[in-house]
Amino acid sequence: MLRNLVRWQARKTLLNKPVIFQVDAVRSFSNPFKQSRSEKADLEEPATGIKKHVNPFAQRTITQDLPQNADLVETKEEREKRLKVLQLEVDIAHQEGRRVPALEFFQEHHWAHVLTLPTKSARSKYYAFLWQIEMKKESNQRKKEERAVETERRVAEIRKERAENDHIIYGLAYTSMFLRIYDTTINHWQNNRLTRAMQFAPKLVLDCSYDQHMNNRESSYAAKQLMLCFAENRMNDEPFDLHYCNTNFDGHCMQILKRYIPTMLNPEFPMNVHSKCFTELFPKKQLVYLTPHCREDLVTYDPDDIYIVGAMVDTVNNEPLSLAKAKRLGLRMARLPLDRYLQWGAGSGKSLTLNQMISIMLDLKKTGDWNTALQHVPRRKVADYNNERQALNKQASKLNVRIDHLLKFEGDRRSSSAFAEPQKLRQRKEGMDFKLESWATGKRKTNQSS
Numbered sequence: 001m002l003r004n005l006v007r008w009q010a011r012k013t014l015l016n017k018p019v020i021f022q023v024d025a026v027r028s029f030s031n032p033f034k035q036s037r038s039e040k041a042d043l044e045e046p047a048t049g050i051k052k053h054v055n056p057f058a059q060r061t062i063t064q065d066l067p068q069n070a071d072l073v074e075t076k077e078e079r080e081k082r083l084k085v086l087q088l089e090v091d092i093a094h095q096e097g098r099r100v101p102a103l104e105f106f107q108e109h110h111w112a113h114v115l116t117l118p119t120k121s122a123r124s125k126y127y128a129f130l131w132q133i134e135m136k137k138e139s140n141q142r143k144k145e146e147r148a149v150e151t152e153r154r155v156a157e158i159r160k161e162r163a164e165n166d167h168i169i170y171g172l173a174y175t176s177m178f179l180r181i182y183d184t185t186i187n188h189w190q191n192n193r194l195t196r197a198m199q200f201a202p203k204l205v206l207d208c209s210y211d212q213h214m215n216n217r218e219s220s221y222a223a224k225q226l227m228l229c230f231a232e233n234r235m236n237d238e239p240f241d242l243h244y245c246n247t248n249f250d251g252h253c254m255q256i257l258k259r260y261i262p263t264m265l266n267p268e269f270p271m272n273v274h275s276k277c278f279t280e281l282f283p284k285k286q287l288v289y290l291t292p293h294c295r296e297d298l299v300t301y302d303p304d305d306i307y308i309v310g311a312m313v314d315t316v317n318n319e320p321l322s323l324a325k326a327k328r329l330g331l332r333m334a335r336l337p338l339d340r341y342l343q344w345g346a347g348s349g350k351s352l353t354l355n356q357m358i359s360i361m362l363d364l365k366k367t368g369d370w371n372t373a374l375q376h377v378p379r380r381k382v383a384d385y386n387n388e389r390q391a392l393n394k395q396a397s398k399l400n401v402r403i404d405h406l407l408k409f410e411g412d413r414r415s416s417s418a419f420a421e422p423q424k425l426r427q428r429k430e431g432m433d434f435k436l437e438s439w440a441t442g443k444r445k446t447n448q449s450s
Contacts, residue, residue, distance in 0.1 A: 079115070082115065083111060083115065086111070086114055086115070086123075087103060087111075089123075090103060090106070090127065091103055093127070098127075099127065099128040099131045099132075100127040100128075100130075100131055101127065101130045101131045101133075101134040102134070105130065105134050106130070109255070110130065113126065113216065114126065116216070190234045190235065191234075191269070191270050193234070193239060194233075194234055194239060194270035194271075195270050197238075197239045197240065197241050198241050198270065198272070201238065201239060201240055201241045202240060202241065202303045202304075202306070202365065203240065203241040203242075203243060203282065203306045204233075204240040204241070204242050204243070204306070204307055204309070204358070204361060205243045205245055205278045205282075205287075205306060205307070205308040205309070206226065206229065206242065206243070206244050206245070206308075206309055206311045206354070207245055207246055207278065207308055207309065207310045207311055207322075207325075208226070208244055208245065208246050208247045208248070208253065208254070208311045209245075209246035209248075209277075209325075210222075210310060210311060210312035210321060211248055211251040211252060211253045211254075212251075213312065213314075213317055213319075213321060214253070214312060214313060214314075214317070215316065216252055217315075218312075218313040218314070218315055218316070219251070219252040219253040219256065219313075220252075220253075220256055221313045221315075222253050222311055222312065222313045222354070223253045223254070223256035223257040223260065224256075224260065225311075225313070225353050225354035225355050226244070226253075226257055226311060226354060227257060227260040227261060228353075228354070228355035229242070229354050229355050229358045230242065230261065230271065231355075232355050232358050232359055232362070233358055233362065236362050237366075238362070238365065238366055239362070240358075240361070240362065240365070241272070242271075242272065242358075243272040243274060243278070243281070244271070244272060244273045244274065244311075245274045245276065245277060245278040245281065246274075246275070246276075246277055246278070247273055247274065247275055248275070249275070253311075278306075278308060279329060279331075282306050284329075284330070284331070286304065286305055286306045287305075287306050287308060287331050287332065288305045288306065288307050288308065288331070288332045288333070288334055289307075289308045289310075289322060289325070289326035289329075289331045289332070289333050289334075290307055290308060290309050290310075290333075290334055290335065290336070290357070291310065291320070291322040291323045291326060291333055291334075291335060292335050292336070292350065292351075293320035293322065293323040293335075294323060294326075294333040294334065294335050295335075296333060296334050296335065297334065297335060297336075297337040297340065298334040298335065298336060298337065299337065300368070301361075301364045301365055301368060303365070307361065308331075309354065309357050309358075309361075310322040310325075311354055314351070336352075336360065336374075337370060338350055338374070338377070340370075341370050341371060341374050342374060342377060342382055343382065343383045344381060344382065344383060345380070345381060345382060345383040349381070350381070352377065356376050356377065356378075359376040360373045360374060360376050360377075361373075363375075363376070
């Protein structure tokens with residue numbers, strides 16, 4: 001009996017230890033949106049008791065509230081040990097023939113992302129994504145080798161033909177009055193156009209301070225859109241003087257942007273990247289923050305103003321962060337007049353990508369016409385009346401009803417039988433007067449035939 005009691009006490013102690021640890025861990029993760037008593041006391045002034053305005057979107061993040069506990073922080077040795085286990089997992093899966101790339105394909109940023117994935121299913125999806133990229137690269141390499149073999153064969157045939165024929169051959173790559181323009185020449189010409197834009201063109205700012213509010217996927221999308229912004233601006237005939245402000249070079253977004261544009265930080269490259277805020281670089285009275293959350297529309301383009309676009313991809317976080325930042329800095333705000341010039345389709349969001357915003361601003365600066373500038377909005381987001389009419393006609397024909405008194409579609413009423421004009425039940429014709437004595441007797445028919 002005593003032995004069983006001792007075993008029961010030991011088992012109870014072992015079972016209670018993890019529970020106590022979990023409770024302590026749960027208590028250590030405080031709610032970032034719940035204010036403590038000290039924070040509430042700081043909001044109230046001691047003299048008047050009036051609460052200060054606090055931006056609800058500028059609260060501390062969860063990572064800032066984590067306790068500085070050595071047990072919760074992964075050491076370098078533990079990280080290397082877990083990395084070796086993951087590398088062994090990848091090697092075994094690749095040898096088994098699964099959709100996993102080889103170990104030689106993985107780079108440092110790939111392993112850094114794999115270490116952040118919580119489950120095995122998430123890692124499997126990421127491995128499959130990298131495997132598709134590896135297969136595409138191998139396919140492109142094979143096609144490149146095949147083209148090289150075909151080029152060598154064609155060059156050998158041309159050389160043999162030229163050796164047999166002494167006549168002059170005219171055309172490109174032969175005797176011609178035209179010079180070949182290489183890609184490097186076009187590249188230098190476009191960079192020179194950006195250099196002139198730095199001197200004379202209006203300025204446009206991309207605010208890159210939202211990296212902490214995006215996850216890794218959103219940061220990757222934002223980096224790709226920032227690269228497309230630079231490309232769209234450089235290919236335009238009248239580009240902006242584009243400035244990337246509030247950049248964090250150690251952030252995930254900037255690291256990916258460096259892979260897209262490796263020469264972005266070179267002093268001779270025409271790309272303005274600043275770690276400072278735009279309020280420190282330009283006059284505050286000229287700054288206008290473009291945010292979709294304000295109520296004032298941008299009616300006309302002012303070349304003296306410097307417009308700011310928030311570089312954020314908010315697929316998950318729909319908080320008005322740009323509005324809060326513009327109010328905190330005391331800047332003017334405006335939004336694109338999308339509702340004034342466009343009829344949005346059902347179920348389509350009004351969000352635009354960064355490169356679409358740059359294209360809209362470029363055309364607005366050049367033409368001053370919103371109808372021309374807003375042509376860069378994807379057609380899938382705009383309501384198509386022809387498709388809607390066809391859908392309504394199809395539904396009306398199935399129900400065999402007439403709804404032309406509700407929808408004034410004249411063209412559809414003429415073309416569709418469901419919308420056709422109703423025929424009259426009785427029509428008056430000459431010689432068709434009603435006579436009671438001859439009705440239903442057959443006399444009228446004989447009289448008319450005679």
